[in-house]
Amino acid sequence: MEEKIRTKLKEIEQTYQVKVLFAVESGSRAWGLASRESDYDVRFVYIHPLDWYLSIDPHRRDVIELPISDQLDISGWEITKALRLFRKSNPAILEWIRSKAVYVEHDQFIAKLRRLEKDVFHPKSVLSHYIQIAKKNYASLHGKEAKLKNYLYAFRSLLASKWIVQFNEIPPVDFRELLERVKLDSQLGNELEQLAAAKIHGDERKSMQPDPVLNEYIRKELDWLSDTVKLMYAGKKDPTAKLNKLFRETLIDVWKENFVAYLK
Incomplete structure (x- = not known):
């Protein structure tokens, strides 16, 4: 199944012209509670090429979801959506980046994201x-x-x-x-x-x-x-500047060739 999942992720990259930054198991398989009948709940974060972000029109759909089939439930969030939710201390993405069942991982992005956990944890x-x-x-x-x-x-x-x-x-x-x-x-x-x-x-x-x-x-x-x-403190930090920096660095790092073409 792991090979099938990685193949599906490659197909998603080609079909939607995106790059998957990380993909992991969520749900019972990540929790160590999976049975033989448990679905594979694959969740991922992806990034579009530079042109998608440099447009006067509003951004389009910011999720990718495949039909559930053969015990495989796979869906993902576009990076800016993911980072906005991360800023809100969204428990789903906090769990994703802690999952030990990893299918794809862009090392620099995920390392930087994990370093910001304390800034967003509420x-x-x-x-x-x-x-x-x-x-x-x-x-x-x-x-x-x-x-x-x-x-x-x-x-x-x-x-x-x-x-x-x-x-x-x-x-x-x-x-x-x-x-x-x-x-x-x-x-x-x-x-x-x-x-x-x-x-x-x-x-x-x-x-x-x-x-x-x-x-x-x-x-x-x-x-x-x-x-x-x-009785808990309700105040929150604002890590927006750090998350904007992470987004821009990741966009440049993943799509280097696009940036080279723009500079010519």
């Missing part, structure tokens, strides 16, 4: 995001049956939230890395390990009886996190 907004994801999954854990993956996704968001409160840092992507460092009761940690193993080695769609103990734990943590986020 604990309150990222924490709010993970709380909402946890609440969404928690809402599905009631009734006669609950999906195993919804428990894991609820707890992954809770652990990411607790990481932010505990360390004031961007949380890691991998579920087990979160489990290892976030303070949890050992019995709960073991139970989550068992749930993760059951998903990885079992059926992606597997259901289970709702667990009242786990549900109560999630409810209490969500109440505490919801109170905590309200």
